[in-house]
Amino acid sequence: MAARAYVIGTCDTKGAELRYACGLLRAAGLEPVLVDIGTRSDDGDADIRAADVAASHPDGPQAVFIDDRGQAVAAMAEALRRFLGTRTDIAGVLGMGGSGGTAMIAPALRELDVGLPKLLVSTVASGNIAPYVGPSDIAMMPSVTDVAGINRISRQVLGNAANALAGMIRNRIPEGGADKPAVGLTMFGVTTDCVNQVTGMLDADYDCLVFHATGTGGQSMEKLADSGMLAGVLDVTTTEVCDLLMGGVFSAGEGRLDAIARTGLPYVGSCGALDMVNFGAPGTVPAHYQGRTFYEHNPQVTLMRTTAEENERMGRWIGDKLNRCRGPVRFLIPEGGVSLLDAPGQPFHDPEADAALFRALEETVQQTADRQLVRLPHNINEPAFARALVEHFRAVMAEHERGGSA
Known part of the structure; x- marks a missing residue:
């Protein structure tokens, strides 16, 4: 017709x-x-x-x-x-x-x-x-x-x-990138350096679709995953989980990561920006959070540093989701900090809070040959960490093509 x-x-x-x-x-x-x-x-x-x-x-x-x-x-x-x-x-x-x-x-x-x-x-x-x-x-x-x-x-x-x-x-748009498989990536301002490095290393082989992790960004990426439009996912920035569990403004809902589990897509993830909950202007921060560590990202966005207890909750939530994934999974842990603000000398640097997140992940994720946590002694934005993300992504893509699954 x-x-x-x-x-x-x-x-x-x-x-x-x-x-x-x-x-x-x-x-x-x-x-x-x-x-x-x-x-x-x-x-x-x-x-x-x-x-x-x-x-x-x-x-x-x-x-x-x-x-x-x-x-x-x-x-x-x-x-x-x-x-x-x-x-x-x-x-x-x-x-x-x-x-x-x-x-x-x-x-x-x-x-x-x-x-x-x-x-x-x-x-x-x-x-x-x-x-x-x-x-x-x-x-x-x-x-x-x-x-x-x-x-x-x-x-x-x-x-x-x-x-x-x-x-x-x-005036339909000419097709572009159709000769390369599409990969979904998640990014936030504080993980931009990492994701830019990753896309630079993958551009020759993949059509890189970067989603801003603002709630709808994660939902959009998973909608494309469900639609069969993605060959794999590099979920560098899982920060939407912070806002879901702590009441921030950038939640992607309880369904975050469910499309990955349903589809069995090759998945490489990380802890990007799990050190922060997003609110609007300072006056919008709920009263029960007064006294916490805040950072004014801009006049309309106020960031709140997550605590060790909150990080433990997130680690278990993410771990439970990863356990449901049928495809090959690698989740990389940046021991040197999960964002630009979580580096030595920066306002959100808190090794103890990070350690609680990493420990909860390790206690929750049921590791197998196809589902692995990988600890690395780098901040998420360091070149060595970006290279590791790409290496593991290429590995899970190859594993998926061979028919391996968790």
């Missing part, structure tokens, strides 16, 4: 706006597909009716068309997610809606492949959009006015959105 531009929204409340966008896409030479996800009425003129979408719900359309609006929205979101997963003709998607429409459309867009154009015009796009975007590449555009009729503002905003989608579809 020819690739088409999907335009999604609730036709009962936003029919004029959706059809306006379809007209602009058609004028740009594309074939639009109007998808109705209204939960209160069914637009018979839509290319894909709400009943057709609702039929994809595992409990059938009767689970969607109910009197409880909150449950209906949740059910339609699930139906749309499943419906779009069956389509093979999607060139790009334009969604539009208020809070309810955004809640229905965003989960489905998150399931689509990274790189497929996906744009969501929303009344909530100027707020915290992390719950909507997650680990995907959804582009969200604030609607400015409500999505409630065509007026001098909405005409411009929705017109720009339609033309932007047309541009993304008609």
